[in-house]
Amino acid sequence: MKANIKTAIPGPRSIELSKKRSATVANGHGSVSGVFIDKADGSNLIDVDGNVFIDYAGGIGTMNIGHSHPRVLAAIKEQVDKYIHPCFTVAPYELYVTLAERLSELVPISADCKAAFFNSGAESVENAVKISKSFTGRNSILVFSHAFHGRTQMTMSMTYKEDPYKKGFGPFIPNIHRLEFPEIDLDLDRLEIDPKSIACAVIEPVAGEGGFIPASLKAMMQLREFCNEHDIIMVADEVQTGFGRTGSLFAMSQFGVEPDIFTLAKSIAGGLPLSGVVGRAEIMDSVHVGGIGGTFGGNPVACAAALSVLDIMEDEKLPQRAIQIGEKINTMVKGIMNSCPWISGIRGLGAMQGIVIIDKDHEPDKEHTSRIHQYALENGLIMITAGTDGNVIRTLMPLTIRDNELDQSLEILSNALRVP
Ligand SMILES: Cc1ncc(COP(=O)(O)O)c(C=O)c1O
Known part of the structure; x- marks a missing residue:
């Protein structure tokens, strides 16, 4: 469906709900738009005032297969009719095991793999760290600038950006060491600890919240070599890059x-809360029984959804579609860059593209980025920004977006980017 805006944005019903929200919802949980949603379908969000938006946020990257995909809905409904949550710790079920089997085969690791499931991205990173500590008997963690790994105490400590993620929440977990995000080379000169104390190095192949910055191929090889040399576990945080977004099922x-x-x-489970750690079996098996888990981890409804997401990825060739989408965005942005000196560049992988906005002094321009964002919203395109300086427009649209919707959304985006 094409975008169709009928009211001022936000519309009257959204404004009414915003007032109720202010009175009842904790301030700390922000929202980038004041638009309340009534329905979502494919690449569209339809608000409570009947406005139709094209969704470039995709639930912050959870909706690669699109909203309300009929196959995911069918899988969810079928599972809900059987049972919702016996809890894998109490009474296991086949769906969890099948999903572990499929993901273990699909991740680009040639050794035998095993998996464990949790609820959120932060929990998956937290558990990858626990597993790495258990396997190596070490307690230091290596992370990078611009990293975002979550909001729990451990993952917040691993995250780079201070405001809003860490402000006022210290002290942080010790033994976390940070290097520059390796856009070109891995800069090990700044490492101030003995590499033999490092349990794991955690890297996003494309720094997501940090501004859609791809690591270089060379640096990724250097990191692998460094990990090999010092028996460090290399963890790829593909929470945002995974499930087709970058042009392959996994960016690595x-x-x-x-x-x-x-x-x-x-995007693992089509919008249901699920996360996973998948890795080399000998590492995954190093934790004692009961050392990892959780009440809701690997919920069967979410596992059923995740299995259908994997089928959809393959049947609808969504990783390939991500490449086409990325190319179209690049063509549009490169076509207007000459007349928009505030666009300093576009970077990313596949359909994970970040458009960088700067001011006259070539400094990050967060305010201009917000104006672009607002124009797009008022014209039917919901987007989110990224970047340590908040000056990157990012694209996380459903990969199922139709050609006519993509064309219209790129027209809105192109007009928004021209806003001085
Ligand atoms: C790379 C990466 N890791 C971890 C997380 C945390 O995921 P969650 O918000 O589900 O806890 C995010 C969320 O944006 C992310 O982008």
């Missing part, structure tokens, strides 16, 4: 090196 297969562990979440 484009880097020519195998990590030891993957952390997965967001």
Whole structure:
């Protein structure tokens, strides 16, 4: 469906709900738009005032297969009719095991793999760290600038950006060491600890919240070599890059090196809360029984949805579609860059593209980025921004977006980017 805006944005019903929200919902949980949603379908969000938007946020990257995909809905409904949550710790069920089997085969690791499931991206990273500590007997963690790994105490400590993610929430977990995100080379000169104390190095192949910055192929190889040399577990945090977004099911297969562990979440289950750690079996098995788990981890309804997501990825060739989408965005942005000196560039992989906005002094321009964002919203395109300086427009649209919707959304985006 094409975007169709009928009211001022936000519309009257959204404004009414915003007032109720202010009175009842904790301030700390922000929302980037004041638009309340009534329905979602494919690439569209339809608000409570009947406005139709094209969704470039995709639930912050959870909706790669699109909203309300009929096959996911059918899988969810079928499972709900059987049972909702016996809890894998109490009474296991086949869906969990089948999903572990399929993901273990699909991740680009040639050794035998095993998996465990949790609820959120943060929990998957947290558990990857626990598993790495258990396997190596070490307690330091290596992370990078611009990293975002979540909001729990551990993952917040691993995250880079201070405001809003860490402000006022210290002290942080010790033994976390940070290097520059390796856009070109891995800069090990700044490492101030003995590499033999590092349990794991956690890297996003494309820094997501940090501004859609791809790591270089060379740096990823250097990191692999460094990990090999010092027996460090290499963890690829593919919470945002996974499930077709970058042009392959997992971004790491484009880097020519195998990590030891993957952390997965967001688009894994078509919008239901599920996350996974998938990695080399000997590492995954190093934790004692009961050492990992959780009440809701690997919920069967979410597992059923996740299995159908994997089928859809393959049948609808969504990783390939991500490449086409990325090319179209690049063509549009490169076509208007000459007349928009505030666009300093576009970067990313596949359909994970970030458009960088700067001011006259070539400094990040968060305010201009917000104006672009607002124009797009008022004209039917819901987007979110990214970047340590908040000056990157990012694309996380459903990969199922139809050609006519993509064309219209690119027209809105192109007009928005021209806003001075
Ligand atoms: C790379 C990465 N890791 C971890 C997380 C945390 O995921 P969640 O918000 O599901 O806890 C995110 C969320 O944006 C992410 O992008």
